[in-house]
Amino acid sequence: MSVPGAARALRFVVPAGLDDPARVSGGNVYDREVRDGLGRHGWAVRTAEAAEAEQVAEALDGLPSGGVALVDGLVAGWAPAAVESAARRGHPVVLAHMVASAFPGATADAVEAERRTFRAAAGVIATSRWTAAELVRRGFVERSRVIVAVPGSHERPPAVGPVGHRDLLCVGVLAPHKGQDVLLDALAQVDGDWTLTLAGSRATDPAFAARVAVAAEPFGQRVRLPGVLDGGDLDRAHRRVGVLVAPSRAESFGMAIVDARRRGMPVIATEAGGIPEAVAGGGAILVPPGDADALADALRRWMTDPALRARLRIEALRARALAPRWADTVARVDEALVAA
Template identity: 60%
Template sequence: MTGGPSVRFVVPAGVDDPRRVSGGNVYDRKIRDGLRDGGWAVTTIEAADAGAAASALRDAPDGGLVLVDGLVAGWAPDVAEEAATRVRLVVLAHMLVAAFPDATDAAVEAERRACAAALGVITTSRWTADELARRGLAEPDRIAVARPGAEPRDVAQPRSDGDLLCVGVIAPHKGQDTLLAALGQLDRRDWTCAMVGSEETYPEYAAAIARAARGFGGRVRLRGALGEDALADEYRRSALLVAPSRVEASGMAIADARAWGLPVVAAEAGGIPDTLAGGGGLLVAPGDAPALAGALRSWMTDAALRDRLRREALAVRPTLPTWARTVAAVSEVLEAA
């Protein structure tokens, strides 16, 4: 559609690359496509590094509206500050860099500068919004929340209660090492676990996870990054999603699991408790392998618990946010800018 409002959307390179599947990329695509369907003229610019990010911001026309992924904005905070003096800049903050224990002072400062320069900051969870305000990175009245949507799905049909699924880039903050340590503490062996996620972002960590997974005799399968259909097949045949993240803004995989009616065992990190509001999940402390093992053991041995979690997971499905609602929230912020 043409003739409507226009926006330049600056995103990380490879946003459409099936080998780089991530929650952030999925979210950016849904927003881009949803805005276009709603009448916006969206010009998408992909940036692979700081130089490309700086060029994308410098090339924005004076007075134009620019929506920039927070990851990209943090690569070139000085240019973001300069651009904010002549364009209407809105930052889409998928994650809070300052929440990562290994975040450098330079990265935290870059995030602060980019957020401070923007007219508005869009976050994907209430937790992120609250943290931005608490840390003084943006005033509360400049922060809006646009939670990830959930596509309506059929109810999952697992073959066994022990069919476990973990979805997310193989990375330290996603906690796959905690999950493997927990699985190693289980006495019973009638389970399988599929780990879905790119192994390219943190290759050394991913290699260590692959080595550890081989010790489970084939019960742990590293599936790599999957396309939409293959990922849907994994959800469809799973009984439980396990999300052991150490840091998480909201948890796109959890939102997807909710759409399938899948119960969830997750770390009580970041925005995960909000995403699991309404029931259907168990929460454990982040990085606590014994606690995670205990939750998984309870799931596998307690039929009443399984029945309750499944009932709750199915009951919450009609209340889940839609992508249309997410796009509308983003559109409202852009219109105000």
């Protein structure tokens, strides 16, 4: 145990709907694994869900003198003043799943709120080395105050091999930064009997999700939008396909990529953010983000070149051993909380 004796109290402030199966996201999965794992490191975790700035302030107002709070960066950015106030009494640690300022369309107010939040934090946990470097580059935090805790994974059976190389899987919330529209634009250029499963929550950006659904209609049954796939449904989807496609415009690391790596599954993805870090060890084709033509070319190469597929599968299976585990993630988070 990192914290000896009686359990040390921790307030964990997270987005509303953390356990809602209809709103599964990489950030929610990460937060749940951390919440459930920190007890093994001597923390008594009290979780507070927030859907607006006032609820973030409410959760942090009760932080006792010298107390420790872990605040998901998404909700922390809504209420920088609450983080600043908590820092005068206790030790708020901000969990940076992403750098919102690096996303297209970030407003000046959002950038300033993010800057204030990270500067006030007693410590920062970044979910990739890219995220940590980006926070430092933007002057939001000193490198010495950042601990990297990449997303983990559970043990998974290896990918099935040569079956289903024309069956594609894309997993992630339907939102502009995930680039599902770019993937559909790319597939419009690819001949053959391919199929695509676009799995993910539509709750984050319903308007974008509706546009993706409309864009998928001309493909008929070749494109499926089953919503969130979890547990056994997601396992079956992985067994059915040959490759994971991650067409993100922006990505800190990529939970779906980590899961694919644990299965030894090849990945076709963009070079956005921390994705190159997530696929270190091989088994991936990377293309520029937002480039439908380059993505179409990568998909054609995957579908038509047996030697390329064989090489990527060998590399991906070898890279299974490199995939991080949740126990390691939680241990790094614990380290940051103790240091705060």
